[in-house]
Amino acid sequence: MQKAISIFWFRRDLRWQDNVGLYHALYQAKLKGHQVLPIFIFDKNILSQSEEKADRRVDFIHQTLTRLQSDLVTKGKSFWVQYGTPTEVFEKLFKDFKIISVYTNHDYGPKANARDAAIEKLASTNGASYHPYKDQVIFEKDEVIKDDGKPYTIYTPYANKWRTVWAQQIPKKHPSEKLLDYFLDTKVFKLPTLKAIGFEKTDLVIPPMQYDTKLIKNYTEQRNFPALNATTHLSVHLRFGTISARSLALETQSLNATFFNELIWRDFYHMILWHFPQVAEGKSFKPKYDFIEWRNNEKEFEAWCEGGTGYPIVDAGMRELNTTGFMHNRVRMIVASFLTKHLLIDWRWGEAYFAQKLLDFDLAANNGGWQWASGSGCDAAPYFRVFNPRLQTEKFDKDLKYIRHWVPEFDSLHYPQPIVVHEDARVRVLAAYAKALKE
Numbered sequence: 001m002q003k004a005i006s007i008f009w010f011r012r013d014l015r016w017q018d019n020v021g022l023y024h025a026l027y028q029a030k031l032k033g034h035q036v037l038p039i040f041i042f043d044k045n046i047l048s049q050s051e052e053k054a055d056r057r058v059d060f061i062h063q064t065l066t067r068l069q070s071d072l073v074t075k076g077k078s079f080w081v082q083y084g085t086p087t088e089v090f091e092k093l094f095k096d097f098k099i100i101s102v103y104t105n106h107d108y109g110p111k112a113n114a115r116d117a118a119i120e121k122l123a124s125t126n127g128a129s130y131h132p133y134k135d136q137v138i139f140e141k142d143e144v145i146k147d148d149g150k151p152y153t154i155y156t157p158y159a160n161k162w163r164t165v166w167a168q169q170i171p172k173k174h175p176s177e178k179l180l181d182y183f184l185d186t187k188v189f190k191l192p193t194l195k196a197i198g199f200e201k202t203d204l205v206i207p208p209m210q211y212d213t214k215l216i217k218n219y220t221e222q223r224n225f226p227a228l229n230a231t232t233h234l235s236v237h238l239r240f241g242t243i244s245a246r247s248l249a250l251e252t253q254s255l256n257a258t259f260f261n262e263l264i265w266r267d268f269y270h271m272i273l274w275h276f277p278q279v280a281e282g283k284s285f286k287p288k289y290d291f292i293e294w295r296n297n298e299k300e301f302e303a304w305c306e307g308g309t310g311y312p313i314v315d316a317g318m319r320e321l322n323t324t325g326f327m328h329n330r331v332r333m334i335v336a337s338f339l340t341k342h343l344l345i346d347w348r349w350g351e352a353y354f355a356q357k358l359l360d361f362d363l364a365a366n367n368g369g370w371q372w373a374s375g376s377g378c379d380a381a382p383y384f385r386v387f388n389p390r391l392q393t394e395k396f397d398k399d400l401k402y403i404r405h406w407v408p409e410f411d412s413l414h415y416p417q418p419i420v421v422h423e424d425a426r427v428r429v430l431a432a433y434a435k436a437l438k439e
Contacts, residue, residue, distance in 0.1 A: 002098040003034065005184055009104040009119075010040045012136045013241035014064045016071070016177040021133040025103035026179035035184040037097065038072070040065055042083040042197045045115075050199075056325045056359050059202040062194055064242060069191055077183040083197045086115055087122065094126045101128055105135035105241075108270050109363050110277040136238075137267045138246055139165060141274050144267070151275040153285075153378050158271070159264045171246045204325070204359075207233040209243050213255060220258040226316075226328035227401035232259075233326070235360035238266065269368035272378055279367050279377075282348055289376035291436040295344040303419055304339055305353060307407070310418035311389045313397060314338045316406035323406075325359035330396055336373035337387040342425040344432055347374035375433070383433045386426050 008025040016022070022038075029036045040061075047058065069079045082089045093099060102123045107116065120130040134140050144162045145151055152158035194201060211232050215222075222230035237243040249263050273280060284290045303309050307318035317331035327335070332354075339350045351370040355361050371377025375385070397403055400410075409415050 004098050004100045005034055006036045006101040006103060007093065007097075007099055008036050008038050009102060010038060011104065011107060011241075012239070013105050014040075014061070014068065015242050015244065016068070016180060017175075018173045018244040018247045019105070019176040019241075020135040020174050021103045021105040021131070023174035023176035023179065024131065024133060025101075026176060026182045028101070029182040030179060034100070036103075036182055037080055037184045037186070038077075039080045039082070039089075039093070041086055041089045042081070042192065044083065044085050045111075047197065047199075051356055053198065054200045054202045056202045056204040057361065058197070058199045059194065059204045060206060060236065060240060060359065062191070062199075063204070063206060064240065065191055069188075072180075072183065073188055075180060075183070076185050077180070078186050078188045079191065080189050081191045083192050086119055090119055090122050094122070094128075099123075099126065099128045101131060103131045103133070106132050106140065107136070108140070108274045109280050111280075113277075136241055136245065137270050138171060138249055138263065139267050140270065144271065151271060152268075153272070155265065155268055155378065158268050159261065162264050162267065171250065173244070173247055173250065207236065209234075209237050211248075211252070216252055216255045216259050219256045223258065224330045224396050225402075226331050227397055227399070227405070231328065235362075236326075239360045239362050266362075266365060268378075269362075269364040272368060273364040279371065280363060284374075284376035285371050285378055286376050288437050289374065292346075293432055293436065294346040296346055296349070297343065300343050300419055301339075301345055301349060303416075304335070304343065304345070304350075308416050309338070309420075310416045311338065311342075312400075312403040312407050312410040312415075313389050313393045315410070316403045319406040321354075321357050325357060327358070328402075330392075331402075332369065333373060334387055334389060334392050336370055337385075338389060340370075340374040341386045341429045342389075342420050342422065344425075344429055347371065347376065383437065384430055386429060388422055390422070 006025050006029055008022050013019050013021070025036045050058065065079060065081060072078055082092070102119070104116070107113070116132065123130045139162060144158060144165050152161065211234060215230060215232060218230065222228050234243060234248070238245055238248070245263060245266065249260065253260055272285070276285060279285050304314070304318065307315035307322065309315055313331065314335050317327050317335045320331070321327040336347070336350055339345050340347045347370045351366055354366050354370070358366070368377060372379050375383035393400075393403070403410055407415070
């Protein structure tokens with residue numbers, strides 16, 4: 001007779017330490033005398049959206065799962081990793097194992113919510129309970145809202161309330177790493193290869209998960225200068241949950257207020273995605289902005305994608321992205337402003353390109369950042385904010401170190417002329433926005 005087991009479904013939480021759902025799954029197993037099978041699904045529905053076989057994000061997940069599997073094998077345990085749709089995989093699970101409960105951590109996008117609702121229903125049909133927990137953010141959903149019960153739509157008042165809630169209920173770590181013995185004792189299940197799921201090995205070297213305390217202390221003064229190695233590169237680890245946002249906040253809260261604010265921004269955009277799911281479905285947060293007449297010149301978009309606009313700071317950012325899967329945050333704002341304001345190209349085109357290229361791609365943050373850049377999002381600033389690439393260069397790369405690294409030919413005859421004149425582009429975009437917002 002099969003033993004009853006629980007499932008823990010890993011998604012954006014690929015770690016043993018301070019994992020809320022994993023902690024509860026293992027703790028309940030300890031109390032009730034059963035074991036937990038850890039699973040991960042290479043979701044066909046998601047992977048089919050990738051246009052590249054050499055996708056660093058898939059490689060990141062595969063490398064991480066390989067490391068986690070190695071940890072388990074030394075204990076006589078194993079990951080159960082499958083390639084398919086979640087429904088297909090769970091149907092197989094319920095046939096192969098006697099499952100009494102499914103544990104996982106919340107996700108917040110509309111497609112993820114639909115996926116999870118389907119699996120919860122499937123679990124119920126098979127007589128299993130379903131237990132989701134908050135883990136990938138610090139505060140979620142309705143935990144930070146206005147006094148009248150409505151969600152915030154502007155960052156500053158949200159952040160003020162967030163800090164109040166934090167002071168009242170500082171989160172605690174969940175020592176899931178101490179309960180790994182309650183995973184299922186089993187044979188070693190083989191992980192599918194990258195090739196088996198339709199992908200290839202990349203040049204990815206996973207950045208360290210440890211942060212530099214000195215770097216965080218200097219974050220306010222140095223974070224805007226892309227030539228400096230002055231950002232933590234933790235965004236990819238937060239994206240895939242290889243580190244805990246909760247632990248990071250607890251450990252760094254006294255080091256630097258600006259860095260701590262970035263963690264609040266992250267919660268803010270996830271809260272917006274939860275309360276206003278239409279933003280993930282191609283809608284502007286401010287509906288009037290859907291009436292803007294974009295130029296959407298495909299040749300100019302291609303020049304932007306390839307880093308050939310004739311604006312060195314823009315081109316440097318795009319080449320960094322295309323080469324590494326990363327782009328400095330200050331430069332992300334510059335290139336997004338350039339696409340939407342200088343070229344008058346729909347922010348959704350840029351959002352989709354970043355979604356394909358960024359190693360740390362996060363639906364909530366990516367959508368929030370692009371809508372901020374275009375003026376259509378959660379932002380009290382006026383739409384006529386148009387970054388001047390030359391002034392941005394003078395302020396943040398005045399010695400041209402970043403530009404020289406990524407655009408070594410920028411001061412030669414081989415470098416293209418600017419595809420648009422800044423002053424003319426500014427006049428054009430202001431007219432287009434004014435027309436749309438007046439109607």
